[in-house]
Amino acid sequence: MTNIKNVYDEVRVFFNEESEWDSAIKREWIEGFLRQKAWQGATDDTLRDAWRNLHMFVLYLAYSGETVVDEMTASEYSLAVEWMIVQIEDFKPNIKTVRHLFDVLQEFYSYLAAKKLIAETTELQQAAEFMTGGKRLKFIEAGTEEEELQGLFDEGEASSTKTLLTMPKDLGRIVGEAVERLMLKFSAYFQQENFVDDFDRALMLYLGPLGQMPEDENDDEFWLGFWDYFLFDYHLLSNDRTPLVQFNMDYSDRLSAEERKILQELMGAKFTVFYVESVINQDWVECINLLTEEKFRLPNPNYDYKLVKKLLFYGHVFLQQEEKELVMINFITSVEISNNLRRRIKEEIIRQKAMLELQQSGTTWSDFVQRHANAVRHTIDLLATWARVNVTSYAQVERKFPQPPSDGNAIIINSEVTELIGRFMPQFGYSRHDAVLAQKMWQDFAHMGTVNVRKPAAWASAVIFSYSQINSGESEVPAETLAEEMAVSKSSISVNRAKIFEVLKLERYDPRYLSEEGMVALLYDLQ
Incomplete structure (x- = not known):
């Protein structure tokens, strides 16, 4: 008896023995x-x-004697479905089953076309649209004119609608067919009005300071990458959670058991930068995490080995508990680079991690990519595509910063200033994480000397102004706006801001208080 362990064994057994x-x-x-x-x-x-x-389609081809699949007509695909309904015991004669069959065939044909193994897929597309494009399953009579089917296909295309947040057509490429329904629920959930500001901010962070949208605003490749970033790596303004975590908290009780299981697996995904070290066998390759140097296995991508050795990949992987194997999900990006450039990319990201360590003592690689996965994306793009020599300042990492006294000697911080920072920063478009960093700036400043707080709002506005200058450059919050909104004088903001800069020795892109926006802006600053 043949020992069948996986799907590849099933294929091999069928072609070799059956x-x-x-x-x-x-x-x-x-x-x-x-x-x-x-x-x-x-x-x-x-x-x-x-x-x-x-398998069912191959069996039909054997029955019909077809030898060239891209010469089949739409009516012949209809005959294939009719044959399966009669001959395949569990092939149900309903629109859902047939639509799924066509989805698989169209994905397979797209793969073959990309490999230039077939040249024509139009007839399959027309058959799928005609037979499963309505509310009930329809069949095509032999001899139906191509123009008639094309007309129906065009009509279906014209009736499609566009959502507020553009979702890619080929959702199956993101995380596989099993979670397509879940992705549609993500789309509906995040189209709520309370996420509009987050969507705009996420798009700004993803595009970077240059803000260049693709020429085709419906470009699937662009939106695949954006949704990968938004769902897994973006941090919401109001609470610093990732959208996936927020969705799980708000929506999981409305999901099926299968969808909840998938969501939990997705939430375990880790952003990873890696390269292929060696081919284990025809099914597996050994990969190395560029940042941690950990090794793991992935399915063989079936690329030319000389090419795959030159590629650097980044995206999300997760441990599939049942198989104990790491598998890719979502949108994996690859760039062709030299070994020397790969080393330089790692050095740049190591410096970025060192900057976060100045802000967050004991930072691990996991901590870093959870906070700055987007900066890693931009770093790779700038070094690999824009041919930048470096993007991260050595000076910021090597600076000697004034240190506040230990907690045992720290003075009591005026809580009103801290509270005002937390209350007003969201009104100026800042995130919860921004407010935490700005409050830390105030705490560090207050710990370094006696501060005479006569009007808490004057100090809170000065802290916000200082924070905006460090991170936002030309997009800093104007002192006039702060003065008006917080009911203080512009001169008091200026005087207090100067004191904060002097005591803390602040500079632009100061790593102690550098935000996600600031980190990305730093990478593009040519100074």
């Missing part, structure tokens, strides 16, 4: 397609489901 004909679809095509899906994060169940649908 297939007695020269199939129009080659074994290596299917294996390559499944490996690519595994590389994109598909689970074993998803891979087996894809093979099951392809």
